[in-house]
Amino acid sequence: MAAVRRGCRPGGSLLGLLGLVSAAAAAWDLTSLRCNFGAFCECDFRPDFQGLECDLAQHLAGQHLARALVVKALKAFVQDPAPTKPLVLSLHGWTGTGKSYVTSLLAHYLFRGGLRSPHVHHFSPVIHFPHPGHLERYKKDLKSWVQGNLTACSRSLFLFDEMDKLAPGLIEAQRPWLTGPATQRHVGSSRTGARTHVPCIGRQTLNHCATREAPTRPILMPHCSPRGWVRESRNTGGEQINQLVLEAWRSRREREEIRVQELEPVISQAVLDNPNHGFWHSGIMEEHLLDALVPFLPLQRHHVQHCVLNELAQLGLEPRDEVVQAVLDSTTFFPEDEQLFSSNGCKTVASRIAFFL
Numbered sequence: 001m002a003a004v005r006r007g008c009r010p011g012g013s014l015l016g017l018l019g020l021v022s023a024a025a026a027a028w029d030l031t032s033l034r035c036n037f038g039a040f041c042e043c044d045f046r047p048d049f050q051g052l053e054c055d056l057a058q059h060l061a062g063q064h065l066a067r068a069l070v071v072k073a074l075k076a077f078v079q080d081p082a083p084t085k086p087l088v089l090s091l092h093g094w095t096g097t098g099k100s101y102v103t104s105l106l107a108h109y110l111f112r113g114g115l116r117s118p119h120v121h122h123f124s125p126v127i128h129f130p131h132p133g134h135l136e137r138y139k140k141d142l143k144s145w146v147q148g149n150l151t152a153c154s155r156s157l158f159l160f161d162e163m164d165k166l167a168p169g170l171i172e173a174q175r176p177w178l179t180g181p182a183t184q185r186h187v188g189s190s191r192t193g194a195r196t197h198v199p200c201i202g203r204q205t206l207n208h209c210a211t212r213e214a215p216t217r218p219i220l221m222p223h224c225s226p227r228g229w230v231r232e233s234r235n236t237g238g239e240q241i242n243q244l245v246l247e248a249w250r251s252r253r254e255r256e257e258i259r260v261q262e263l264e265p266v267i268s269q270a271v272l273d274n275p276n277h278g279f280w281h282s283g284i285m286e287e288h289l290l291d292a293l294v295p296f297l298p299l300q301r302h303h304v305q306h307c308v309l310n311e312l313a314q315l316g317l318e319p320r321d322e323v324v325q326a327v328l329d330s331t332t333f334f335p336e337d338e339q340l341f342s343s344n345g346c347k348t349v350a351s352r353i354a355f356f357l
Helices: 014-026 030-037 049-059 064-079 099-110 132-152 171-178 238-250 260-272 301-314 321-329 349-356
Strands: 087-093 120-123 157-160 186-189 195-197 228-233 292-296
Touching: 049 064, 049 099, 064 087, 064 099, 064 260, 064 292, 087 099, 087 238, 099 157, 120 132, 132 171, 238 260, 260 292, 301 321, 301 349, 321 349
Parallel strands: 087 228, 087 292, 120 157, 157 228
Antiparallel strands: 186 195
């Protein structure tokens, strides 16, 4: 998937520029001075939903469900003036389908510093928790580390990569920070009964404002919002998602007709049936603390072609039919009979283009 771009920004005339200057002058207040001359965490949080939606529409190939779910959940989270819990998104799908790209976009369009922001925290099981025998120490370290960062700035984004490689029980130590009041507003439900909550990223001051949290929640700073979490499961549920999409294709159903309600149960079951997954026997699953299971569908030949054209544009090159065809010819597709889905999605597109140029 191509790198994050800044191209999805509205243009403007001289009149529009004057309007922006006037608005900026009107907004020159104490907060502006603090952001210019101080290191305040709320200054780094600058959500740009127009840019996010534009980038997803132009560059995220074949993922109508993920695009809609992510934007809907984030908007509800940010626009809620009194959030009750952190936003927790769980990303599932085959390799190369856009999960890492979407998480990079979230950081890019939520925080001024993007992935380099001190308030965006990325965890990898291989790098941060490599030894299963040190599980108890990892639990204490992770809990302390998260709480320390939230005390410093509650406007934070936590990215947990490859949950299917995370030791079961480790993420459970974070459950107290993910809970909220019993009463929730919902945006949907699955066939398994799993609830999808409307979350929040506050607007006044912000992992992912002014909330009215009880004083017994010391993890939250006064007038700051709950945290935001995104966890990425590269392949958990991926095979089940692929099978459902394959069956839809064989039934001559349009890909865009597939609904998230069809995928939620199979993804949830795949997680619950995997004893090596980070959510094995987890109260986070049992208590429905995940706000949305975000499915990423397998990519077909025309989606890979879309990725190739995007990558060429990113390199400043004109579309070249011979390069596009060479990349497609060198890509492996499955199942064996249908040759329908790319085995690596768009993951190796950039390196293949470099080889064929």
